[in-house]
Amino acid sequence: MTVYDEVEIEDMDWNPELDAFTWSCPCGDIFRLTVAEMRAGEEIATCPSCTLLLRVIYDEADIPAAVPPVGEGGVPPAPPAVGVSA
Numbered sequence: 001m002t003v004y005d006e007v008e009i010e011d012m013d014w015n016p017e018l019d020a021f022t023w024s025c026p027c028g029d030i031f032r033l034t035v036a037e038m039r040a041g042e043e044i045a046t047c048p049s050c051t052l053l054l055r056v057i058y059d060e061a062d063i064p065a066a067v068p069p070v071g072e073g074g075v076p077p078a079p080p081a082v083g084v085s086a
Contacts, residue, residue: 001053003044009058021045023054038063 004026012021012033020034022045029049033042033056045054 001044003055004052006055006057009056009062012056021056025050025052025054027052035064 007023009021012023015022015032018032018034019036020032022030022032025031025047027047027050029047031045031047031052031054033045033054038058043056043058045056047054
């Protein structure tokens with residue numbers, strides 16, 4: 001499989017509406033890698049408008065924690081603190 005590029009997850013944008021990390025695609029749309037895909041071990045972000053693929057470099061610790069859906073005791077998730085050390 002050939003990928004367009006590789007990017008560190010710290011450099012990607014968090015989109016709470018998509019529950020995904022995103023990155024601009026040259027076609028004008030965005031690559032996206034959802035939290036569910038990350039939990040399944042996926043490291044390839046796809047663009048819904050073209051065939052380009054993006055390899056996302058991340059560790060298990062970078063995967064955001066699960067949050068119950070809004071209305072079921074959950075609150076909208078805050079952007080994850082990726083790559084921040086305490």
